[in-house]
Amino acid sequence: MMISERLDRLPVTRRHRYVVALVGVATFFDLYDLFLAGTISTVLTRQFAVSPGDLKLLLASAFLGAFVGAVGLGRLADRVGRRTAFLLTLGLYSVFTLLGAFSTEVWMLVACRFLAGIGIGAELPLADAYLADLLPAKHRGRATAWAYTIGFCGVPAAGFLARWLAEYADGWRWLFVIGGLGAVVVLVLRTGLPESPRWLVSQGRFAEADAIVRRFERETPEITPEAPSEPTVPAKTPASALFRPPWLKRTAMLYVFQALQAFGYYGFGSLVPIVLAAKGFHLSTSLTYVALTFLGYPLGSALSIPIIERVQRKWLIIGSAAGMAGFGLAFGYATTSAAIITFGFCYTLLSNVFSNAFHTYQGELFPTGLRATAAGSAYSLSRLATAAMPFILLPVLTGKGAGAMFAVVAAAMMILIVDVALFGPRTTGRSVESIADGSTMRTGARR
Numbered sequence: 001m002m003i004s005e006r007l008d009r010l011p012v013t014r015r016h017r018y019v020v021a022l023v024g025v026a027t028f029f030d031l032y033d034l035f036l037a038g039t040i041s042t043v044l045t046r047q048f049a050v051s052p053g054d055l056k057l058l059l060a061s062a063f064l065g066a067f068v069g070a071v072g073l074g075r076l077a078d079r080v081g082r083r084t085a086f087l088l089t090l091g092l093y094s095v096f097t098l099l100g101a102f103s104t105e106v107w108m109l110v111a112c113r114f115l116a117g118i119g120i121g122a123e124l125p126l127a128d129a130y131l132a133d134l135l136p137a138k139h140r141g142r143a144t145a146w147a148y149t150i151g152f153c154g155v156p157a158a159g160f161l162a163r164w165l166a167e168y169a170d171g172w173r174w175l176f177v178i179g180g181l182g183a184v185v186v187l188v189l190r191t192g193l194p195e196s197p198r199w200l201v202s203q204g205r206f207a208e209a210d211a212i213v214r215r216f217e218r219e220t221p222e223i224t225p226e227a228p229s230e231p232t233v234p235a236k237t238p239a240s241a242l243f244r245p246p247w248l249k250r251t252a253m254l255y256v257f258q259a260l261q262a263f264g265y266y267g268f269g270s271l272v273p274i275v276l277a278a279k280g281f282h283l284s285t286s287l288t289y290v291a292l293t294f295l296g297y298p299l300g301s302a303l304s305i306p307i308i309e310r311v312q313r314k315w316l317i318i319g320s321a322a323g324m325a326g327f328g329l330a331f332g333y334a335t336t337s338a339a340i341i342t343f344g345f346c347y348t349l350l351s352n353v354f355s356n357a358f359h360t361y362q363g364e365l366f367p368t369g370l371r372a373t374a375a376g377s378a379y380s381l382s383r384l385a386t387a388a389m390p391f392i393l394l395p396v397l398t399g400k401g402a403g404a405m406f407a408v409v410a411a412a413m414m415i416l417i418v419d420v421a422l423f424g425p426r427t428t429g430r431s432v433e434s435i436a437d438g439s440t441m442r443t444g445a446r447r
Helices: 004-010 014-034 041-048 052-080 082-100 106-134 137-152 155-163 170-189 195-204 204-216 239-243 246-268 272-278 283-294 296-304 313-333 335-360 367-402 402-423 432-436
Strands: none
Touching: 004 082, 004 195, 004 239, 014 106, 014 155, 014 170, 014 204, 041 195, 052 082, 052 106, 052 170, 052 367, 082 106, 082 170, 106 137, 106 296, 106 335, 106 367, 137 296, 137 335, 155 170, 155 283, 155 296, 170 313, 195 204, 195 367, 239 246, 239 367, 246 313, 246 335, 246 367, 246 402, 272 283, 272 402, 283 313, 283 335, 296 335, 313 335, 313 402, 335 367, 367 402
16 A cells, blocks of 8 residues: 555544644644734834834734745745754744844834744644645544644633733733743654655655554554555656646635635734724723634634534635625624624634634645645735735725725635635545546536
């Protein structure tokens, strides 16, 4: 049997659960950090007397760094391996997040946020590629959803810690210290992760791939370990192959998707404290509301676990995106505390059904030699769009109000729905090799 077949026939083993848990804890700190700057933006404005123009740059800095990291380190993961790239991304994040805690003025903080963002940018798409490489086909979506459920606990953690520590003059600094030190612990634990056997096969390192798969097989008594059978080394695939048939159409679909999903997903999470301030709420009140609405992130992620293998991935993305558009408009026009909390919670709940579905989906679409490159380069567009959002959405918020801002978000989600519906292939329950097979690509969107 081929290495890929041996991986896909496995049940979920204790070693799989360890990998999923460790990837999940690492994403906890990444997602904690991504939502941190927006959550404490009003505090930082007061601390450094930040002008409106500088605030936009501060909000954008980590996402600009994430754009660079997603492009550069995503390709690196296809060249040097998933494990090595994982260690690099977390190292960059932890070092510069800790340095950011000691910022003495806004430009030092902007620089630290940019450099930490390079590590953050590659982490999530690399996690998608790694989990798609390692997890059995029938369990891939559910196990990925578990990893992100752990990770998304970082979002309300950022909200509640900000609510508590914002009371103190330098409380925001401790928020960065917590993120940086936590990432250092995970970095040490991550050294024990196995390399992707599929990636090792793509490099012709069959004996190493076989040894890793055998460790998984030994945890499953009903499965007899197979002799390695990999007759040829797969041809190296250049990154430029993404922009030629047969991959061009799928690449275009994913790139359009990632550029638009940022408006729906990060448009809410990173700007909601500013939206609430624009609605006239006091700082402590708005941070309380933010923390309560952020509870929907891990709960929505958990909600996706029982359904992600039962509903075709592309339709789950489409349905949850439509719900986000509706609840976003309702939140934008809400005026009472109860309505704001309710619609905000429903928005974040659905947004993480959406998020788990697309993180699994983007890791499935391309062959091993292009998987991290495709996920990273596509995801970089979402980071670039998120960096641009303060310059696009904040003027709408200031000039037309929250309802108009969320109308822009809803329009982006509607275009996204059309993109996935027309050009997205079906992936649920299929091996990544069959999804990437050229013959199935031509009909995948219709089956």
